Amino acid sequence: MSSSRPGQRLALVGCGAIGSLVAELLEKKKSSFKVTALYDARLEAAQVLSKKLKSKPKVCRSLFEIFSHCDWVLEAASVKAALPTAEASLRKRKPLVMMSTGAFLLHQKQLTKLAKKYKTKIYLPSGALCGLDGLKAARQIGAIKSISITSTKPPRGFAGAPGLTSAQKRALEKNKSAFYLYQGDVWGAIKRFPANVNVAATTAIASGQPEMLKVRVVADPKATMNQHEIHAEGDFGELTAITRNRPSKMNPRTSALAIQAALALFERLESYVEVGN
Numbered sequence: 001m002s003s004s005r006p007g008q009r010l011a012l013v014g015c016g017a018i019g020s021l022v023a024e025l026l027e028k029k030k031s032s033f034k035v036t037a038l039y040d041a042r043l044e045a046a047q048v049l050s051k052k053l054k055s056k057p058k059v060c061r062s063l064f065e066i067f068s069h070c071d072w073v074l075e076a077a078s079v080k081a082a083l084p085t086a087e088a089s090l091r092k093r094k095p096l097v098m099m100s101t102g103a104f105l106l107h108q109k110q111l112t113k114l115a116k117k118y119k120t121k122i123y124l125p126s127g128a129l130c131g132l133d134g135l136k137a138a139r140q141i142g143a144i145k146s147i148s149i150t151s152t153k154p155p156r157g158f159a160g161a162p163g164l165t166s167a168q169k170r171a172l173e174k175n176k177s178a179f180y181l182y183q184g185d186v187w188g189a190i191k192r193f194p195a196n197v198n199v200a201a202t203t204a205i206a207s208g209q210p211e212m213l214k215v216r217v218v219a220d221p222k223a224t225m226n227q228h229e230i231h232a233e234g235d236f237g238e239l240t241a242i243t244r245n246r247p248s249k250m251n252p253r254t255s256a257l258a259i260q261a262a263l264a265l266f267e268r269l270e271s272y273v274e275v276g277n
């Protein structure tokens, strides 16, 4: 499919590593999703991206301005920005692709209620992960009895995380071997490492049992990839899914696969054949 169809105008909220590459690649692929509006808290980021794109999307000065120029919204900003973006998009009946899945988990009831009220869908891409198809199938009949995710990244991937203690900051600079930064539930992980554990939030949502998920966050000075390992056991059997991702060049916290997962979602949305559940 090529050229833009009515109803496929896409606004980006967040023009960083994910937003800018998704926009450029949608254009390169001649997707029917055409980026028509950009909003970023750093105006310059939106201006730079707009110049790069042939579609010359409108650079908006506020979140609310985007809604006159789009049919769909891609949130690729932050866990903090995702809630107001999602609420406004749903109220305007604009389907929303949400990268900051941690925000969805924190406000799941409220956002699901709004989505139903305005009959507008929220899409949570698989992001930097594989294995979610298996988890979603596993919970259809019988119970998942245990589930964990261990995310391991090079130390530079945790720079600026709000939950780092002073000792952890020192360890990130000095330690020569891998160490745990966090072990606990998914809600604590999102609060302490919001830019690193969207994968844990997505896993929790896909499993349908967020309270059961054990989250481990590891800094490994020897790591060159961002690795996520999901392990689940239940009536279905046992599942282990390991993804080793190259960090994005623009943002080492983000895996390149997360960008590609958003593209795959847009491909699925415009396709007449779907593969996988």
Ligand SMILES: NC(=O)c1ccc[n+]([C@@H]2O[C@H](COP(=O)([O-])OP(=O)(O)OC[C@H]3O[C@@H](n4cnc5c(N)ncnc54)[C@H](O)[C@@H]3O)[C@@H](O)[C@H]2O)c1
Pocket: 013, 014, 015, 016, 017, 018, 019, 039, 040, 041, 042, 045, 075, 076, 077, 078, 079, 080, 081, 099, 100, 101, 125, 126, 127, 128, 129, 194, 195, 196, 198, 199, 202, 250, 251, 253, 254, 255, 258
């Ligand atoms: N679901 C996943 O698997 C997955 C994987 C990687 C990243 N993420 C999440 O996706 C989001 C985007 O990631 P990224 O790597 O592109 O980040 P990035 O830091 O490279 O870019 C984020 C952009 O959003 C802008 N921004 C921040 N707050 C804003 C606000 N309130 N309104 C408008 N713009 C705002 C920033 O200025 C920046 O340009 C992050 O929340 C990240 O944690 C999810």
